[in-house]
Amino acid sequence: MRIETLAIHAGRSIEPASGGVSASLHLATTFERAEDGSYPKGHIYSRESQPNRADLERCLAALEGGASAAAFASGSAATSTLLQALAPGDHVIAPDDVFYGTRQLLSETFGAWGLESSFVDLSDLAAVERALRPTTRLVWLETPSNPLLGIADVSAVAAIAERAKSRGALTLVDNTWATPVLQRPLELGADLVLHSTTKYLGGHCDVLGGALVAREENPLFARVRRLQASAGAGASAFDSWLVLRGIRTLPARMRLHCENAARLATFLEAHAGVEKVFFPGLPAHPGHEVAKRQMSAWGGMLSFVVPGGRARAFEVAAKVKVFTRATSLGGVESLIEHRASVEGAHTRAPEGLLRVSVGLEHPDDLIEDLDRALR
Numbered sequence: 492m493r494i495e496t497l498a499i500h501a502g503r504s505i506e507p508a509s510g511g512v513s514a515s516l517h518l519a520t521t522f523e524r525a526e527d528g529s530y531p532k533g534h535i536y537s538r539e540s541q542p543n544r545a546d547l548e549r550c551l552a553a554l555e556g557g558a559s560a561a562a563f564a565s566g567s568a569a570t571s572t573l574l575q576a577l578a579p580g581d582h583v584i585a586p587d588d589v590f591y592g593t594r595q596l597l598s599e600t601f602g603a604w605g606l607e608s609s610f611v612d613l614s615d616l617a618a619v620e621r622a623l624r625p626t627t628r629l630v631w632l633e634t635p636s637n638p639l640l641g642i643a644d645v646s647a648v649a650a651i652a653e654r655a656k657s658r659g660a661l662t663l664v665d666n667t668w669a670t671p672v673l674q675r676p677l678e679l680g681a682d683l684v685l686h687s688t689t690k691y692l693g694g695h696c697d698v699l700g701g702a703l704v705a706r707e708e709n710p711l712f713a714r715v716r717r718l719q720a721s722a723g724a725g726a727s728a729f730d731s732w733l734v735l736r737g738i739r740t741l742p743a744r745m746r747l748h749c750e751n752a753a754r755l756a757t758f759l760e761a762h763a764g765v766e767k768v769f770f771p772g773l774p775a776h777p778g779h780e781v782a783k784r785q786m787s788a789w790g791g792m793l794s795f796v797v798p799g800g801r802a803r804a805f806e807v808a809a810k811v812k813v814f815t816r817a818t819s820l821g822g823v824e825s826l827i828e829h830r831a832s833v834e835g836a837h838t839r840a841p842e843g844l845l846r847v848s849v850g851l852e853h854p855d856d857l858i859e860d861l862d863r864a865l866r
């Protein structure tokens with residue numbers, strides 16, 4: 492089935508007690524054992540597994556074309572659970588423009604615990620090759636990246652990691668920005684996919700969540716599963732229910748996000764008050780050709796730089812009426828954010844950069860709003 496159909500039907504069943512066409516919310520923390528001591532419905536205690544999370548996990552695995560998925564309380568909980576499943580002394584290669592929260596977890600939290608990481612420019616394949624060590628267990632990609640919309644070639648990086656696979660190296664793609672609607676990492680050669688479902692999958696800025704999807708069962712993912720059950724970072728019943736509800740409209744929403752973002756990028760690129768636009772759909776973007784090969788559309792995120800640095804960027808952001816000044820992305824409402832002041836010391840964002848999560852409003856209203864603010 493196509494993704495539009497999977498998004499609506501995967502992980503769905505008619506509610507046996509009522510005949511309801513959508514799942515009920517199951518708040519029970521504990522589940523009855525049969526007389527012979529077995530668990531007839533497969534659940535024991537909700538930290539380990541529960542029905543709404545199980546529905547969501549079946550849906551996520553189907554959407555990414557994976558064998559198995561694990562849903563977490565946030566994208567960062569998914570990241571930390573995966574890193575906990577590694578061992579002290581193991582080595583991770585990550586992009587030098589990886590999501591700043593991931594960078595913090597890798598270098599501070601897990602660095603102190605003995606995990607080693609190298610941050611490299613993933614568009615430099617020779618640098619990725621040089622960074623490989625006998626202890627490399629994970630090559631992490633994030634494409635498009637934040638906030639410069641950098642594009643990494645998933646197949647090319649996965650092919651390099653493949654050579655180290657006999658020593659246990661797996662490739663992971665953080666597919667939060669592209670979503671499985673626009674980009675299929677497991678088909679491009681990756682072993683694992685990570686999501687912050689807080690973003691496009693949830694889609695309404697009202698639920699925090701994360702997920703890992705594995706192409707096939709492997710020892711690392713088995714440890715992730717055990718940690719999900721034992722360490723307690725699994726997604727709650729209500730959060731799972733909300734994310735699954737968001738996913739039902741994901742393919743339809745993505746189509747409109749992409750259409751609106753492309754309109755806005757073209758408008759901004761031609762605007763006299765804008766110095767530079769970062770959007771992979773623009774032919775001048777350095778990742779344009781790779782993005783064309785591995786994505787079915789350009790996504791709903793873009794960044795632009797205004798001349799005049801931080802002061803001017805704040806001035807523009809202060810004047811918008813339709814956009815909301817806020818962090819995060821992937822909701823139905825358009826958001827605008829000055830990235831450098833959020834990311835702090837290690838930021839790669841120019842001071843004049845504003846990042847935009849293009850929502851589902853009418854594109855003319857968005858264009859008029861930005862035009863007014865830029866004037």
Ligand SMILES: *Cc1c(COP(=O)(O)O)cnc(C)c1O
Nearest residue numbers: 565566567568590667687689700
């Ligand atoms: C938001 C985000 C995360 C972290 O997810 P949370 O749900 O906020 O913990 C990780 N990666 C990317 C690309 C993100 O945008």
